[in-house]
Amino acid sequence: xxxxxxxxxxxxxxxxxxxxxxxxxxxxxxxxxxxxxxxxxxxxxxxxxxxxxxxxxxxxxxxxxxxxxxxxxxxxxxxxxxxxxxxxxxxxxxxxxxxxxxxxxxxxxxxxxxxxxxxxxxxxxxxxxxxxxxxxxxxxxxxxxxxxxxxxxxxxxxxxxxxxxxxxxxxxxxxxxxxxxxxxxxxxx
Ligand SMILES: Cc1cc2nc3c(=O)[nH]c(=O)nc-3n(C[C@H](O)[C@H](O)[C@H](O)COP(=O)(O)O)c2cc1C
Numbered sequence: 532x533x534x535x536x537x538x539x540x541x542x543x544x545x546x547x548x549x550x551x552x553x554x555x556x557x558x559x560x561x562x563x564x565x566x567x568x569x570x571x572x573x574x575x576x577x578x579x580x581x582x583x584x585x586x587x588x589x590x591x592x593x594x595x596x597x598x599x600x601x602x603x604x605x606x607x608x609x610x611x612x613x614x615x616x617x618x619x620x621x622x623x624x625x626x627x628x629x630x631x632x633x634x635x636x637x638x639x640x641x642x643x644x645x646x647x648x649x650x651x652x653x654x655x656x657x658x659x660x661x662x663x664x665x666x667x668x669x670x671x672x673x674x675x676x677x678x679x680x681x682x683x684x685x686x687x688x689x690x691x692x693x694x695x696x697x698x699x700x701x702x703x704x705x706x707x708x709x710x711x712x713x714x715x716x717x718x719x720x
Pocket of ligand 1: 548615621
């Protein structure tokens with residue numbers, strides 16, 4: 532069974548990222564080994580740029596927080612799915628902190644700058660926004676998902692669902708649900 536890590540970067544417990552997370556977890560029951568990491572409920576500190584991670588040959592970080600504890604899961608999963616809101620046209624701060632911390636996978640002595648154990652992993656980014664423009668946000672999400680290549684996620688897909696201010700409204704949007712279903716099928720393939 533594939534190991535899929537779901538990372539949720541919303542602070543709205545009743546919001547759309549959580550609503551979709553619950554639906555996906557249910558869909559994946561019996562089809563994949565699923566772990567969830569809800570950043571809003573975790574201690575994920577900012578990268579200190581201390582470069583201590585550059586003095587070792589496996590991904591690690593000297594900070595002892597929930598991100599460091601998750602590193603082995605990030606390294607060994609088959610796929611990761613990020614669920615998150617757009618904040619001020621960007622990744623929300625808590626997800627940017629998560630991305631910054633994947634610097635712990637970077638190794639400048641390697642030709643591909645990566646000390647990830649696995650470099651064949653898939654990454655899906657499913658984002659929610661209020662007013663958009665969703666197409667511009669999709670480009671922003673793709674540009675940022677690219678940086679997860681350092682942690683071994685070389686193949687990625689992005690979707691941004693618009694008009695998503697109302698908590699749970701994603702469940703009434705067939706087109707956006709179809710996009711989510713296709714993403715999950717791609718992660719499982
Ligand atoms: C601090 C903050 C900044 C936001 N910035 C934007 C924005 O730039 N563009 C946009 O369309 N929506 C913006 N929104 C709206 C959220 O993206 C939207 O409500 C989203 O559906 C929330 O997802 P969630 O329910 O999973 O938390 C912002 C919301 C907050 C709280």
